[in-house]
Amino acid sequence: QVQLVESGGGLVQAGGSLRLSCTASGRTFDSYAMGWFRQAPGKEREFVAAISRSAGSTHYADSVKGRFTISRDNAKNTVYLQMASLQLEDTAVYYCVADSAAYWRLGGKNEFAYRGQGTQVTVSS
Numbered sequence: 247q248v249q250l251v252e253s254g255g256g257l258v259q260a261g262g263s264l265r266l267s268c269t270a271s272g273r274t275f276d277s278y279a280m281g282w283f284r285q286a287p288g289k290e291r292e293f294v295a296a297i298s299r300s301a302g303s304t305h306y307a308d309s310v311k312g313r314f315t316i317s318r319d320n321a322k323n324t325v326y327l328q329m330a331s332l333q334l335e336d337t338a339v340y341y342c343v344a345d346s347a348a349y350w351r352l353g354g355k356n357e358f359a360y361r362g363q364g365t366q367v368t369v370s371s
Contacts, residue, residue: 248272248360250342255365258332262369266327268342268362275323276300278359279349282316282327284338284367293353294340295327305350310336332369339364 254266266282281296295316296305304316313332318325325342341364345352352358 250362
């Protein structure tokens with residue numbers, strides 16, 4: 247069993263930056279591809295970014311490409327999402343997922359082996 251706990255969300259002005267963290271329990275963190283999704287009120291869940299088990303490969307949604315960076319530290323059982331140039335439309339609950347599928351497949355999946363509870367990111371004008 248793996249538990250995922252996100253942190254780092256908060257209120258930030260447009261144009262600002264935030265770094266989200268997702269820490270996993272258990273010893274098998276590097277067995278899973280990791281991803282970040284977000285969901286805004288009244289909107290469908292949206293894929294944000296994914297990273298391979300070894301951190302050698304990443305994949306981003308077009309809406310965040312060039313502004314967000316996903317990374318992971320397998321020694322710390324943690325995946326990060328560095329967000330820069332934040333926009334009002336980035337406001338959402340962000341949550342991380344872990345899955346045995348290849349990282350490039352996470353964006354097209356609806357169910358995952360594990361999912362965190364999420365952390366709120368609010369971008370103000």
